[in-house]
Amino acid sequence: MNVEKKSVLVALLIICYGAVAIPVYWLKNTTQADFDALMALYVVYAVLTYNLVVVFNMFIPHCMRTAGQEESIDLSSSQHTSSNGTKMTATEDIKFVDGTKTVEPSVPRKYGFRMSIFGGISTFIGGIIALVVVIILSQTLPNEDGQSAGLLVTTVVGFITIAGSIVTYLGLPAIPTKPKKDWKAWWLEFFTPLKDLLRRRNMAVLLLSFTIYTDTAFALNSVTSQLYFVEVKPDTLEYSLYSMSFNIFGAVTTLGFYLWQVWRPPFSLEYWLVIGYALILIIPIWGCIGFSESTDFGFKVNTNPKM
Secondary structure, rough: HHHHHHHHHHHHHHHHHHHHHHHHHHHHHOHHEEEEHHHHHHHHHHHHHHHHHHHOOOOHHHHHHHHHHOOOOOOOOOEEEEOOEEEEEOOEEEEEOOOOEEEEEHHHHHHHHHHHHHHHHHHHHHHHHHHHHHHHHHHHHHHHHOOOHHHHHHHHHHHHHHHHHHHHHHHHOOOOOOOOOHHHHHHHHHHHHHHHHHOOHHHHHHHHHHHHHHHHHHHHHHHHHHHHHHHOOOOOHHHHHHHHHHHHHHHHHHHHHHHOOOOOOOOOHHHHHHHHHHHHHHHHHHHHHHHOOOOOOEEEEEEEOOO
């Protein structure tokens, strides 16, 4: 897909992303119809979110290649040769310091790592700013309007997001346009990654595990939010503070991880990926323990809810 089509695709997805948020302010009545409409919009929002993450990540390899050109690193092949004839992977640089050979992350990999990290931090910061506005409105507007302050801010952010799609379209990097291909070449290019999955088993396992992780994380977040609403019954202020704690924790830990990995990395990014997948298993394991009636810990059903 050439740069024009990618730009249009991203802009259209962002417009749809903002359009989903606009109607929510007019769905603030406590009726079954409004609730169903909000849930339907939430499902569409979740689908658009994951698609937007994918299309934005398409530009990271291009930026990595651009950064690597300054160091004469060719990322189009899986290996390149150093000046002394040593074979190096495309994600590593071999340097000699005082006669000692050391392997360091390459410039493209460092650049892509920074893009991913600071993109996530920016998202958390944006969420914190929006929640601060919600808290202020919830405490200054009258009772009913204050309770729906989050819906009002969501609608306003939806309009801002649609306007921001123009900036996104104009600000995307210029990716060289590939020559047009006939339908046979297009189908061959489309199915080549699927054929590679049969040869590159690690890539297939990684994609499968990421799919399972994404679906599991979404389900866990949904269940956790429902438990929070049922048990705590928060008002707008309490829920805003609850949501803000998640954003603050995410921004701080992401920045801390970046600084740790840059200062003195204990593991490679591949090992960190495995560690992250392993940590999230704690929650479903805790839930499975709760199924047992012979244990007094784990997720348990509250048979005597507070009235």
